[in-house]
Amino acid sequence: DADVTQTPRNRITKTGKRIMLECSQTKGHDRMYWYRQDPGLGLRLIYYSFDVKDINKGEISDGYSVSRQAQAKFSLSLESAIPNQTALYFCATGQGHYYEQFFGPGTRLTVL
Amino acid sequence: EDKVVQSPLSLVVHEGDTVTLNCSYEVTNFRSLLWYKQEKKAPTFLFMLTSSGIEKKSGRLSSILDKKELFSILNITATQTGDSAIYLCAVVSDNYGQNFVFGPGTRLSVLP
Numbered sequence: 001d002a003d004v005t006q007t008p009r010n011r012i013t014k015t016g017k018r019i020m021l022e023c024s025q026t027k028g029h030d031r032m033y034w035y036r037q038d039p040g041l042g043l044r045l046i047y048y049s050f051d052v053k054d055i056n057k058g059e060i061s062d063g064y065s066v067s068r069q070a071q072a073k074f075s076l077s078l079e080s081a082i083p084n085q086t087a088l089y090f091c092a093t094g095q096g097h098y099y100e101q102f103f104g105p106g107t108r109l110t111v112l
Numbered sequence: 113e114d115k116v117v118q119s120p121l122s123l124v125v126h127e128g129d130t131v132t133l134n135c136s137y138e139v140t141n142f143r144s145l146l147w148y149k150q151e152k153k154a155p156t157f158l159f160m161l162t163s164s165g166i167e168k169k170s171g172r173l174s175s176i177l178d179k180k181e182l183f184s185i186l187n188i189t190a191t192q193t194g195d196s197a198i199y200l201c202a203v204v205s206d207n208y209g210q211n212f213v214f215g216p217g218t219r220l221s222v223l224p
Contacts, residue, residue: 004154031117033212042200042214043155088193090154099144099204101212103154 003027004104006091012110019078021107023091031094032074033101034058034066036087043090049074079112113141114205116215122213124221129191133218135201136183145203147175150198150217157187158199192224 004025013019023032030051031080045058047066055066063085067075078085084089092101119134135145144162148155161184163179168175172191177184180218188195198217207215 035214040216042116042216043202043212044214046210088153099146099160099212100157101146103156106153 002039004091004093004102006104006107008090008107009105010108011112013079013081014112015082017081017111019081019103019109021076021078021089021091021109022027023076023104024073025072025091025093025104027093027095027102028071029093029095029102030071031093032068034064034074034076035090036085037106038087038092042105046076046089078109078111083111085109086111095110113214114203116201116203116213118199118201118215120218121194121216124219124223125191125221127192128192129222130187130189131191133186133188133199133201133220134183135186136204137201137213137215138182139203139205139213141180141205142179145177146202146204146212147184147186148200148202149156150200151196159214188220191220193222193224194220196220210212 007022034046034047037043049068065077090106093106094101116137146159146160157162159175164179177185198219201215202212202215
C-alpha cells in the first residue's frame with residue numbers, strides 16, 4: 001500500500017462548487033504539505049502543517065483552506081472553485097528536520 | 113521574493129549522451145537544495161545538498177552545489193530512455209518556516 005494517498009485522483013467540477021481533496025499518510029510524519037503544479041511553473045506551496053495544531057499559509061493560499069484532522073490526515077478545500085484553480089494537486093509529508101519530502105500520487109482537478 | 117530558476121526547460125538527447133541540468137536560486141536564507149525526478153505523477157527524491165563542493169552520487173546521476181555562486185548542477189551520464197522525466201530543483205528557505213521553493217523543472221526526453 002502507498003505511504004501517502006490522495007482522494008480523489010481525478011475530479012471535474014463547476015465554477016462556484018466547494019471541493020475537498022483529502023490526503024492520508026501511514027509514514028508517521030509530522031509535517032504535511034499541499035502543492036499545486038501548473039505547466040511551466042513547477043510546484044507551488046499552498047499550505048503546510050508541522051503538527052495537528054500548526055497550520056501555515058504558503059505562497060498561494062488565497063482561495064484555499066485546509067484542515068489537519070489528525071497527524072495522518074490533511075485536507076485541502078476550495079471554498080468556491082474557479083477555472084484558474086484547474087491544476088495537479090500534490091500532498092507531501094516530511095519528518096522533523098529532514099528535508100526530503102514524500103509525495104502522494106496527485107489529484108488532477110478540472111474546474112469548468 | 114525567493115526564486116529558483118532551472119535551465120534548460122526542455123532537453124532532447126539520445127541514449128548514451130551525458131546531460132547537465134542547471135538550477136540557480138535566490139532565497140532569503142538558504143538551508144538546503146533538493147533534486148527530484150518526476151516521471152508519471154509524484155516527484156521522487158534524488159539528492160539533498162547542503163554543503164558546497166561535495167558531490168552526491170547515485171549510479172549514473174551526480175549533483176554538486178556551489179553556495180557562493182548560488183547554483184547546483186545535476187549530471188546524468190550514459191542516459192537511458194528510463195531517464196526521461198521532469199527534473200525538479202527545490203530550495204529550502206526559512207522565509208516561511210522551512211518551506212520549499214520549487215523551480216519550473218527541466219523536461220528531459222531520451223530517445224532510443
